[in-house]
Amino acid sequence: MSVHPSALLAIVLMAIVTYAMRAGGYWIMGRVTLSPRVTAMLAYLPGAVLTSLVVPAVLEEGVPGVIALIATAVVMRWRGNLLFAMLAGVVTIWLTRMVW
């Protein structure tokens, strides 16, 4: 059980930026009001980051990736459960890689 120095650095920096966001929104509301357009843009950030992570990963996998993506999306829509959706994607890619 140990901590790599650069891992510790990464974790501490991640913690600082994350807490700054948690505290910053609350703090700033006492002082300024964000325009609706800026607020709506901020609301898009998590989705835009997630899409940026998903699309290259799926396309790199090719056809099995696309099929697994569809399986994940269908299960997520159906059950609304992250764990089941992830398992669907993992099992699907495992199976499609065998036949593709």
Next chain:
Amino acid sequence: MAENPARMTATRHSWTLAGLKRGLIAGIPVAVSVGAYGVVFGVLARQVGLTLLEVILMNVLVFAGAAQTAALDLWSYPLPIVAIVTTTLLINMRLLLLGAALRPWLDRYPGRKVYPLLHIMADEGWALAMNRYVRGERDVGFLVGALAMVPIGWLPAVVVGFLIGSQIGDPAAIGLDFAFASIFAAMLVGSWRGRFDLVPWTSAGLAAWAASEWLPGTWYIMIGAVTGCVVAALTIDPARVMAAGTTEGEG
């Protein structure tokens, strides 16, 4: 524990044990679903080579599942620290909005109580609490209970997942290397608010894909994210987006 109950307007903005209990109980399903994801996170953390102490430190100090999962995806030595921290920042910028939305509820509370509480503010607990706030809940105890159930479900689950992770051999052999893409895709489906999300998300995905083909390293994350937000700013009707965003909490 209200600072000075006599100066409070009725029971608004006050803290009761009954409220705390209500929040904890309402948070049980949240803790279970967060716990299921926590197990997955623990397994993945083990797979990419974090030590148990590093996993515990990350989950106590950062405590942000989506950003941490994205960080794991980038976690190979030498660590791309700038990319990890930038990605964390981009994913967690939404927390600005969650914190801002809590202002009316906590306005009467002293900062020394509010600021430590904000550290455990996560999407799931926040969505549960705000959903009740909209329907008239004003007890700060409820908010504390709802928020607390997220780390209560998450932290032990991550440790369990980490310990299970050692039993799993080659992750790619059973498709586990696709787990990140799969989780991110599921999160996207869960945060879908309506057709107005389609154009910004597609733009982000295409820009990220193009950048991943032609640029080195992890620039594609930043490029995709910025493209998505700029396209969103140019195409959306802010009022409609915010109305949709506040009625459905993201999972």
